[in-house]
Amino acid sequence: MSENSNNEGSVLGSKSFTAVAINCAAKAGEWITSKLGNYTKLDLKYSSHDLVTEVDKGSERLIRNLIGTHFPHHAFLGEEGVEPGPEASAQALANVSDAEYLWIVDPIDGTTNFVHGFPFFCVSIALAYKGEVIVGVVYDPIKDELFVAEKGKGAYVHGRRMEVSSESKLRDSLIATGLPADHTYALPVNLKGVQAIAPQVRNLRIAGSAALHMAYVAAGRLSGFWEIGLNSWDMAAGYLLIKESGGTVTDTRGETYHLGVRNVAATNGYLHEELLQALEQTEACD
Numbered sequence: 302m303s304e305n306s307n308n309e310g311s312v313l314g315s316k317s318f319t320a321v322a323i324n325c326a327a328k329a330g331e332w333i334t335s336k337l338g339n340y341t342k343l344d345l346k347y348s349s350h351d352l353v354t355e356v357d358k359g360s361e362r363l364i365r366n367l368i369g370t371h372f373p374h375h376a377f378l379g380e381e382g383v384e385p386g387p388e389a390s391a392q393a394l395a396n397v398s399d400a401e402y403l404w405i406v407d408p409i410d411g412t413t414n415f416v417h418g419f420p421f422f423c424v425s426i427a428l429a430y431k432g433e434v435i436v437g438v439v440y441d442p443i444k445d446e447l448f449v450a451e452k453g454k455g456a457y458v459h460g461r462r463m464e465v466s467s468e469s470k471l472r473d474s475l476i477a478t479g480l481p482a483d484h485t486y487a488l489p490v491n492l493k494g495v496q497a498i499a500p501q502v503r504n505l506r507i508a509g510s511a512a513l514h515m516a517y518v519a520a521g522r523l524s525g526f527w528e529i530g531l532n533s534w535d536m537a538a539g540y541l542l543i544k545e546s547g548g549t550v551t552d553t554r555g556e557t558y559h560l561g562v563r564n565v566a567a568t569n570g571y572l573h574e575e576l577l578q579a580l581e582q583t584e585a586c587d
Contacts, residue, residue: 318372318428319451322438325367326424329360330442333409338418354416357381360408364426368404375428376400380407380534387483387563390532394561403429405560407534411510420444425512427537432560437541439516448516448542456519456545465548465569466521471498471579474524474572477506477514479531487530494527494585501579511565515539518567519546525568525576527553529587533560539567549573553586 336356361381368377376397383393397403404426409415411422420443428436435452448463450456456463468474476498481487499505506523508514511531517523519542540550540558549570550558555577558565564587568576580586 318436319438319449321368321371322426322428322436323440323447323449325364326426326438326440326447328367329364329408329424330440332356332363333360333415333422333424334442337415354409354412356415357409357412360424361406364406364408364424372402372404375402375404377404378406378534380532383532387530391561394533398432398560401431403432405429405434405534405537407512410512410535414509419509421508421513422510423513423516425534425538427534427541429537429560434537434541434560437538437545439512439538439542441513441516446516448519448538450519450538450541450545452541452545454545456542458516458520463520463542463546465518465543465546466524467571468524468569469571471501471572471575472503474502475504475506475522476502476576477508477517477523477526479509479511479514479528480507481528481530483530490585490587491529493583494529494580497579497583497585498527498576511535512539515550515567516542518548518569519543521546521569524572525566527564527566527576527580529553529564529585531563531565533562536562536565536567543567551577553577553580 358381361379378397407425410425414422424440426438427434437450439448448458514526518526543550550567552562553564553566
């Protein structure tokens, strides 16, 4: 998809939106893996469980500069440019809500995993046009897996079209969630959900990267995912991956996904209502 064109297949300055997103993710991934086990400074953000390194900041700077080279007039929303905490995240999104084109970037989703050398983290890059996500890229540099989606054109990994899984019941499903950094509100609610969902599913996974979990839902490796207290950069790319793979993404109340959603439920679609009901019954949806 390209700017200032009615033909979605054409390009602007020989670079399409998707090609730029892929290039940024690949270059950032290369930078991140070169720093694995070799970062020098570790800072706390929102809590002792919310970490940031100079690698996160360097990755975001690299992506911002590359995007700016191709699309200097586009808006940019990156995790490391926003103060910690839900209020600051909401304000940062509001500040760019009028942008025609908005790039939404998590330079390392799964920083805690990166810090510990646990190989489950990714680069997440999305592009929204007038508030609607039109490109989503999630790149896992450890496995060299690139998940790519364009609005209306499907989602792919390893160049192959992705489809969500076919499980229709929670009891047959593999569901993922997270352990939020916000220990005053989001974590207790999410733990209620864990307590409600764990006995009803085949098994539960908590691997520490919302964007990668959502990519796995799109690829059919997970039946579903939910988490309380996320930000737009955690899930904008993953939303489009799942949508273009035939799945369903809403908030945990079942309302339509938009960039301001913080409590997300994402599934293959077949068991979406059952997951939402299980969360609602234990007041684990918000």
